[in-house]
Amino acid sequence: MPAVGARPGLSSQVSKGSTSEGRLSGRQDMSSVLQKPPAPTRQLIRQKRRPSYLPWLLLSASMILVGVMTGYPVVRLLVMSFQEYERAQLMGQPAEWVGLDNYATVLTDVEGFWTVLARSFALMVVLVVTTLVLGMLVALLMIRIGKGMRLLVSVGLLLAWAMPSLAATTVWGWVFDTQYGVVNNLLTAITGDRWFGHSWLLNPWSFFLILTCIVVWGAVPFVAFTLYAGLTQIPEEVMEAAQLDGASAFQRFRLIQVPYVRSIITVLVILSMIWDLKLFTQVFVLQDIGGDRELTNTIGVYVYQMGMAQGHYGLASAIGVIFVIVMLAISYPYVRRTLREEEL
Amino acid sequence: MIKIRKRAADAWFGVLALIVFVFSVFPVYWMLNTSFLPNNRIRGENLAFFPTPDVFTLNNYRAAMFGEARAPFPPAVLNSIGVTFLTLVIALVVGFLAALALTRFSFKGRRTFIVLILVVQMIPGEAMIISLFRIIDGWQLLNTIIGLTLVYSAGVLPFTIWTLRGFVNGVPKELEEAAMIDGCSPAGAFWRVTFPLLAPGLVATGVFAFIQAWNEFVMALVVMQRPEAMTLPLWLRTFVQATQATNWGAVMAAAVLIAIPVVVFFLIVQGRMTGGLVSGAVKG
Numbered sequence: 353m354p355a356v357g358a359r360p361g362l363s364s365q366v367s368k369g370s371t372s373e374g375r376l377s378g379r380q381d382m383s384s385v386l387q388k389p390p391a392p393t394r395q396l397i398r399q400k401r402r403p404s405y406l407p408w409l410l411l412s413a414s415m416i417l418v419g420v421m422t423g424y425p426v427v428r429l430l431v432m433s434f435q436e437y438e439r440a441q442l443m444g445q446p447a448e449w450v451g452l453d454n455y456a457t458v459l460t461d462v463e464g465f466w467t468v469l470a471r472s473f474a475l476m477v478v479l480v481v482t483t484l485v486l487g488m489l490v491a492l493l494m495i496r497i498g499k500g501m502r503l504l505v506s507v508g509l510l511l512a513w514a515m516p517s518l519a520a521t522t523v524w525g526w527v528f529d530t531q532y533g534v535v536n537n538l539l540t541a542i543t544g545d546r547w548f549g550h551s552w553l554l555n556p557w558s559f560f561l562i563l564t565c566i567v568v569w570g571a572v573p574f575v576a577f578t579l580y581a582g583l584t585q586i587p588e589e590v591m592e593a594a595q596l597d598g599a600s601a602f603q604r605f606r607l608i609q610v611p612y613v614r615s616i617i618t619v620l621v622i623l624s625m626i627w628d629l630k631l632f633t634q635v636f637v638l639q640d641i642g643g644d645r646e647l648t649n650t651i652g653v654y655v656y657q658m659g660m661a662q663g664h665y666g667l668a669s670a671i672g673v674i675f676v677i678v679m680l681a682i683s684y685p686y687v688r689r690t691l692r693e694e695e696l
Numbered sequence: 697m698i699k700i701r702k703r704a705a706d707a708w709f710g711v712l713a714l715i716v717f718v719f720s721v722f723p724v725y726w727m728l729n730t731s732f733l734p735n736n737r738i739r740g741e742n743l744a745f746f747p748t749p750d751v752f753t754l755n756n757y758r759a760a761m762f763g764e765a766r767a768p769f770p771p772a773v774l775n776s777i778g779v780t781f782l783t784l785v786i787a788l789v790v791g792f793l794a795a796l797a798l799t800r801f802s803f804k805g806r807r808t809f810i811v812l813i814l815v816v817q818m819i820p821g822e823a824m825i826i827s828l829f830r831i832i833d834g835w836q837l838l839n840t841i842i843g844l845t846l847v848y849s850a851g852v853l854p855f856t857i858w859t860l861r862g863f864v865n866g867v868p869k870e871l872e873e874a875a876m877i878d879g880c881s882p883a884g885a886f887w888r889v890t891f892p893l894l895a896p897g898l899v900a901t902g903v904f905a906f907i908q909a910w911n912e913f914v915m916a917l918v919v920m921q922r923p924e925a926m927t928l929p930l931w932l933r934t935f936v937q938a939t940q941a942t943n944w945g946a947v948m949a950a951a952v953l954i955a956i957p958v959v960v961f962f963l964i965v966q967g968r969m970t971g972g973l974v975s976g977a978v979k980g
Contacts, residue, residue: 497713518932527726531739636917675820
């Protein structure tokens with residue numbers, strides 16, 4: 353989809369007229385420079401067409417929706433995080449201001465909050481690295497194999513990609529089921545030991561192993577397709593020249609392919625970090641199927657447990673605020689990068 | 697010598713490709729397989745790898761739709777369709793208007809708005825469930841389609857605006873201007889020239905909004921708590937939540953029912969959306 357996002361230099365030049373062209377000049381080329389100044393008729397049309405309130409009128413619906421459904425909840429979250437807000441307050445008792453008490457409680461809770469946060473980050477690192485490495489290997493594989501095989505692999509990846517994460521989680525839960533799961537069955541057949549009755553979800557380590565399988569299985573296709581698209585852009589002569597000069601496959605990978613797709617890799621890493629840190633559905637449902645919630649909570653699920661399940665709304669709000677700050681900090685380079693790329 | 701070695705390498709890569717394929721497809725295949733097997737073949741030590749005609753059954757689907765589930769199926773389907781459809785319409789209309797403003801006009805505050813959209817998209821909904829719950833509750837909209845639709849519309853809107861903005865940018869303005877010089881009004885030029893060219897982009901964006909709303913779990917969990925208010929993901933969850941032994945045949949049938957529309961729509965638009973996903977996206 354190369355056309356999308358690429359702003360034609362000519363149109364942006366013409367459209368900006370003389371008012372603000374310095375600020376927003378698109379990717380211009382010679383032709384657009386030569387086309388200036390625009391024909392007078394066009395400018396006339398343009399002036400007639402733009403009452404200054406019109407763009408704001410068009411934006412008003414979005415601003416109301418985002419303001420009411422995202423802005424207001426953020427403010428409300430902040431307010432609640434400074435209040436004592438428990439089940440009683442839900443029933444109508446006035447909420448008392450407690451200053452930073454909720455934050456103090458959360459930030460000194462090593463067993464609870466810090467453990468969950470550290471676990472979420474550790475899990476994120478494992479997930480991002482595994483996803484990226486496997487995605488890159490699959491992308492390289494797709495370049496190397498013939499057309500028929502590539503189609504086969506693509507079909508498989510697309511199916512995995514399209515599966516809703518909730519449905520996928522239940523399926524993996526069934527594959528690793530304690531009593532009748534196919535994994536226990538096959539392990540019994542292969543090793544000769546009896547694996548029936550072995551629970552994969554009770555032990556937190558194997559719980560996270562299966563969680564990793566689920567998430568990586570669902571995330572690799574996107575990474576692989578994106579990297580594959582990037583790798584196919586590398587001119588063939590470059591690779592051939594390197595090969596003739598005696599570069600090994602690994603050297604070609606390290607010195608040519610990786611630098612070519614470096615910016616794609618950066619974006620993929622940041623996006624994966626964001627998605628993997630706010631993991632909810634897979635963890636939550638896997639816990640339903642048979643995990644120990646205490647030992648397997650990640651930050652998103654922890655907010656739910658603290659607030660919705662246990663009724664400590666004030667504390668949960670404080671955790672929520674911290675969560676938002678962490679996510680914004682992680683997204684910051686991505687937002688900046690996007691703005692720069694779009695030349696805004 | 698080199699030729700032989702290359703052929704051997706090809707064979708190895710072929711094997712690797714097959715492994716990737718099998719690993720990707722296996723869960724989907726296993727879901728379908730289990731969903732068509734009778735209980736005595738699901739809970740047995742000798743596995744059935746294919747629902748051969750002698751064991752093939754649709755009982756799991758019957759059990760999933762009309763059976764022992766704690767939440768009834770028909771309202772779940774209707775709730776899901778209602779919420780998804782409303783979200784789709786709102787997000788497309790509102791998002792499209794915003795995309796127009798951001799692409800076809802230059803005005804003070806345009807950049808600020810775009811930055812805002814990007815930042816809003818990065819705020820995790822999971823962090824805000826507490827205040828959203830209190831707000832929706834305060835409006836008496838818990839367990840209503842309207843309440844969940846409001847949450848979803850706001851949730852998918854940034855992505856919708858961003859993607860549609862890309863699509864509108866892809867249509868050269870000169871086409872519109874040519875039509876205006878030929879006597880069209882600005883609005884007429886837009887509707888007759890640009891809009892038809894945007895149709896595929898609208899469809900693709902709409903499908904992605906559909907997939908996100910259809911799959912969404914966390915917000916539904918918070919807003920739709922009563923059994924008859926549940927959407928399909930919550931309904932599916934009730935199967936594995938049960939304390940007694942899980943009826944895996946029914947669960948797999950339920951998972952198939954939920955996954956089918958998503959997979960079909962996804963396959964239709966995936967090619968178009970890869971680039972859009974890279975440039976600022978939420979995953980379903």
